[in-house]
Amino acid sequence: MATQELCRVVHREELAPQRVRLILDAPSIAPHAHCGQFVHIACGEARLLRRPISICTAEGTQLHIVFQAKGEGTQWLAARKPGDTLDVLGALGNGFAVERLGTAPIFIGGGIGVPPLLYAMRCAVESGATPTAILGFRTQEEVILASAFASYGTTLVATDDGSYGLPGFVTTVLQQHLAPTAQTVPTPPTTGIAACGPRPMLQAIATLARQAGIPCQVSLEERMGCGIGACLVCACALRDPAYETGTRYGHVCKDGPVFDAKEVVW
Amino acid sequence: MSEHIAEGRNAVDRPVDMHVDFCGVSFQNPITTASGTFGFGHEYSAYFDLSKLGGIGVKGLTPTERQGNPAPRIAETPAGILNCVGLQNPGVDRFITEQLPYLRQFDTNIIANVSGNTVEEYAQMVAALSDADAGQGVDLIELNVSCPNVKCGGMAFGTQPQMVEEVVAAAKRQAKKPLIVKLSPNVTDIAEIARAAVSAGADALSLINTLLGMRIDIESRRPILSNTMGGLSGPAVFPVAVRMVYQVRQAVDVPILGMGGIRTGKDAIEMLLAGADLLAIGTVLFRDPCAPIRILTEMQDWMATHGVRSVRELSGAVEVRS
Numbered sequence: 215m216a217t218q219e220l221c222r223v224v225h226r227e228e229l230a231p232q233r234v235r236l237i238l239d240a241p242s243i244a245p246h247a248h249c250g251q252f253v254h255i256a257c258g259e260a261r262l263l264r265r266p267i268s269i270c271t272a273e274g275t276q277l278h279i280v281f282q283a284k285g286e287g288t289q290w291l292a293a294r295k296p297g298d299t300l301d302v303l304g305a306l307g308n309g310f311a312v313e314r315l316g317t318a319p320i321f322i323g324g325g326i327g328v329p330p331l332l333y334a335m336r337c338a339v340e341s342g343a344t345p346t347a348i349l350g351f352r353t354q355e356e357v358i359l360a361s362a363f364a365s366y367g368t369t370l371v372a373t374d375d376g377s378y379g380l381p382g383f384v385t386t387v388l389q390q391h392l393a394p395t396a397q398t399v400p401t402p403p404t405t406g407i408a409a410c411g412p413r414p415m416l417q418a419i420a421t422l423a424r425q426a427g428i429p430c431q432v433s434l435e436e437r438m439g440c441g442i443g444a445c446l447v448c449a450c451a452l453r454d455p456a457y458e459t460g461t462r463y464g465h466v467c468k469d470g471p472v473f474d475a476k477e478v479v480w
Numbered sequence: 481m482s483e484h485i486a487e488g489r490n491a492v493d494r495p496v497d498m499h500v501d502f503c504g505v506s507f508q509n510p511i512t513t514a515s516g517t518f519g520f521g522h523e524y525s526a527y528f529d530l531s532k533l534g535g536i537g538v539k540g541l542t543p544t545e546r547q548g549n550p551a552p553r554i555a556e557t558p559a560g561i562l563n564c565v566g567l568q569n570p571g572v573d574r575f576i577t578e579q580l581p582y583l584r585q586f587d588t589n590i591i592a593n594v595s596g597n598t599v600e601e602y603a604q605m606v607a608a609l610s611d612a613d614a615g616q617g618v619d620l621i622e623l624n625v626s627c628p629n630v631k632c633g634g635m636a637f638g639t640q641p642q643m644v645e646e647v648v649a650a651a652k653r654q655a656k657k658p659l660i661v662k663l664s665p666n667v668t669d670i671a672e673i674a675r676a677a678v679s680a681g682a683d684a685l686s687l688i689n690t691l692l693g694m695r696i697d698i699e700s701r702r703p704i705l706s707n708t709m710g711g712l713s714g715p716a717v718f719p720v721a722v723r724m725v726y727q728v729r730q731a732v733d734v735p736i737l738g739m740g741g742i743r744t745g746k747d748a749i750e751m752l753l754a755g756a757d758l759l760a761i762g763t764v765l766f767r768d769p770c771a772p773i774r775i776l777t778e779m780q781d782w783m784a785t786h787g788v789r790s791v792r793e794l795s796g797a798v799e800v801r802s
Contacts, residue, residue, distance in 0.1 A: 437552045440766040444519035447554035463547045
């Protein structure tokens with residue numbers, strides 16, 4: 215259930231340059247938050263639109279968000295201090311359906327798409343699954359949350375420049391994981407994939423999942439307005455056989471942000 | 481429950497008269513929602529009781545379902561937004577069967593909003609909505625001749641007096657509900673368009689729709705919006721809206737539904753003084769989903785402290801320097 219709440223910032227921490235974690239006291243939002251949902255945060259009087267931020271995790275009445283200070287809005291948000299108050303709508307959207315990812319799911323995050331998968335991986339563990347995480351970053355200094363993921367299961371970190379963990383993209387790591395060679399440690403067959411990150415990465419993962427016949431859920435991003443499904447600006451093309459064209463526009467904020475990869479028109 | 485919502489709950493008990501009569505339809509207060517910013521109400525019902533609104537302006541309807549434009553459909557601007565949604569909607573028939581019964585459970589007026597590609601399409605939709613009997617049908621019909629985001633129709637109708645007359649006259653012949661004509665601000669002389677609409681039978685006018693605008697991503701050198709241009713709304717357009725409502729008030733003698741960038745109760749009072757009888761709240765909803773209730777409360781507080789007993793005293797009461 216979504217609500218509007220004035221949330222106090224209780225903790226601020228820079229995990230990496232321009233990558234900030236805020237912990238919010240959100241007694242009306244946090245207990246109802248599902249993994250993969252987002253909150254819509256007013257970022258100062260100078261910006262009319264709220265900023266959608268994925269929920270990294272929720273513990274009791276506290277909500278953890280991890281985001282990149284990229285534009286003016288998120289830079290304002292990143293400058294908040296403990297004791298400050300934020301105007302938050304949440305928890306919004308449809309999150310990951312972890313129960314449909316089976317007993318051996320893989321959670322794949324790219325860059326600032328990594329945070330929401332932490333909550334998803336925790337939910338998988340709590341439901342008795344044995345999850346694996348594959349986290350990709352451009353370079354070592356952008357690596358975040360790796361040890362938090364490792365506390366829930368096998369966590370493979372890759373960097374584009376090879377400065378930390380495995381060299382290359384998460385898709386390369388995923389391919390190796392799905393088709394282990396004699397040299398690699400055998401793992402149980404993957405039963406599902408959940409991914410969040412840049413669209414080309416998600417598209418490549420969706421292709422690999424389809425080829426391997428594995429269910430795949432992706433968390434999409436789009437420029438948003440209201441965040442609750444009324445203004446219809448965050449359109450994303452979805453397959454729908456009910457339409458002559460075979461596609462229709464759904465909306466990331468309400469129908470998503472998490473979609474079945476097979477539904478998405480890439 | 482947030483403080484915003486809690487404040488809204490007390491709004492009805494202020495000792496000021498907020499009642500407005502608009503084209504013979506009774507409004508418990510002058511606050512409605514602007515078409516295109518409120519969907520069909522479902523989403524906002526989680527944030528406040530829709531029965532507290534004077535009326536609900538629903539998403540713009542077309543004869544058949546429209547998918548709208550690709551993303552990106554929105555760009556933020558200083559104190560506003562540009563949008564190019566492109567009238568994504570389920571079509572007028574599905575609105576009547578699927579959405580109207582839901583909306584009718586709330587104790588508020590429903591304002592349908594229609595857009596066509598041809599004069600005939602406008603007339604057909606007005607006929608269909610006039611005869612809709614889900615619950616009690618709709619209360620008023622707003623003719624959108626001013627959408628900047630569709631290739632045919634929309635703004636093309638609303639920027640030429642002759643076209644306005646033609647489409648309004650055709651719609652009026654089919655209308656069994658009060659007909660509001662929504663004007664485009666993208667014209668040189670808004671009074672001329674207003675007179676054309678009224679002469680063709682408009683029962684009321686609403687203004688302003690969005691102002692045509694554009695933004696460019698300087699890194700990629702491409703327009704931000706998929707449709708290149710879009711409609712500007714939000715506080716940035718408020719002074720333009722006040723000016724145009726004032727000009728239209730001077731030009732014609734029908735009730736005015738004023739909108740465009742209203743953000744606070746004081747903005748609402750200002751829009752009434754300019755000449756509006758009824759108000760619509762739009763883009764500010766994206767910032768504050770409870771904005772209509774907050775604005776209503778702020779208006780009542782302002783009226784109480786300024787000794788204004790009835791909201792009707794304010795309409796057109798601007799005192800222009802002689």
